[in-house]
Amino acid sequence: MVLAILAGLGWGGYKVWKAVDPFATTEPEGCRVTVSGQSYDLDLEQSQNAAIITAESIRRGLPAHAATVALATAMQESKLRNINYGDRDSLGLFQQRPSQGWGTATQIMDPWYSSGKFYEELVKFGNWETISINDAAQQVQRSGYPEAYRKHESLAKAWSSALTGQSPSALTCINRSTETTRIQKLTSTARKGLASKVAVQATGSTVTFTATDPTLVRAAVALTMASTNLGPIDHATVATTNWKADPDRYAPWTAASGPSASPVSSGSGRAYGTVTARS
Structure with missing residues (x-):
């Protein structure tokens, strides 16, 4: 034990x-994650939301790669902030739209709910674990900017690795x-x-x-x-x-x-x- x-x-x-x-x-x-000699910083609000997104993946029994895809997605969609505005009726960490069946506005503004809905959609794709992080995110989000998630892949990998316990002694905060x-x-x-x-x-x-x-x-x-x-x-x-x-x-x-x-x-x-x- x-x-x-x-x-x-x-x-x-x-x-x-x-x-x-x-x-x-x-x-x-804020908090900083250092993995393989590279450091990635988030402020306190972003770090807290990253923790919730990752914790929900663990709660669902998903591998760390799921959290990586989700973190890259939320970093692009909202800068890891639970915002109550967006394009048309988009809301929350993942900019999910009530009009597109993601849930009510109140539900989407709950980071645990919105994270869970993202994972529900992600695992419907049989190839999500083998294709690139960017492409896995795009399958779920269907963004007008299909390459936008790629620039967040390194940060997402590092934070996912630290928060799932895969990288010991990687996280430090102020x-x-x-x-x-x-x-x-x-x-x-x-x-x-x-x-x-x-x-x-x-x-x-x-x-x-x-x-x-x-x-x-x-x-x-x-x-x-x-x-x-x-x-x-x-x-x-x-x-x-x-x-x-x-x-x-x-x-x-x-x-x-x-x-x-x-x-x-x-x-x-x-x-x-x-x-x-x-x-």
């Missing part, structure tokens, strides 16, 4: 630091908000997407993810970190790696130290990891 724990911790140092050096250069708020949030809200995306695959236990400001597959635990942690728009996260540990938020820059994952550094506890056959946010 593999465990990953998310907990809450206050963060007041940033204001003090900024007062000392108000002109210091900082990275913008959220300088002084707000706090309940851990149940912060982990809502991971809970819904992984409910049947990962056990979730919250105690106070700490949540523990448990699974037999370490990839699913990495996905749970990544989905929660990517949802930091709902509440800031301070640090994370999965197995032998550790991440510590830096208000100034996108902090890297490093080798963990202390009790959490061992992926297997004595006699238990379980690996442990932690993530600490704000309480």
Whole structure:
């Protein structure tokens, strides 16, 4: 069994630091995925929507490639923003149209619903896993710009790989908000997407993810970190790696130290990891 724990911790140092050096250069708020040496940034809103899109693919038992196609599509259609306008009656992340049978306006504006409808259409095509990401997206969307999705393929691949747990230690985020949030809200995306695959236990400001597959635990942690728009996260540990938020820059994952550094506890056959946010 593999465990990953998310907990809450206050963060007041940033204001003090900024007062000392108000002109210091900082990275913008958001999340960054680095895969194979290439980095791809999204802001906090985009990152949260990417997490929902990916979590819905996991919930449906689809391979990571499905999330890749969906992310490339939403990046082109809405810049990964849940917008309430578009061409004619197009709405939402995927610019789906009520008049074309995608659902009511209210339904389409629900990111979980719109993501699910996209996947429902995607899997109807028997070749969606073998053709290009662009062409798979176009089969669903029938866009007037049939090559438009291609430019988002690299970003979509990287984010899908990180959020599905395929690429360990790939995600890092910055959220300088002084707000706090309940851990149940912060982990809502991971809970819904992984409910049947990962056990979730919250105690106070700490949540523990448990699974037999370490990839699913990495996905749970990544989905929660990517949802930091709902509440800031301070640090994370999965197995032998550790991440510590830096208000100034996108902090890297490093080798963990202390009790959490061992992926297997004595006699238990379980690996442990932690993530600490704000309480």
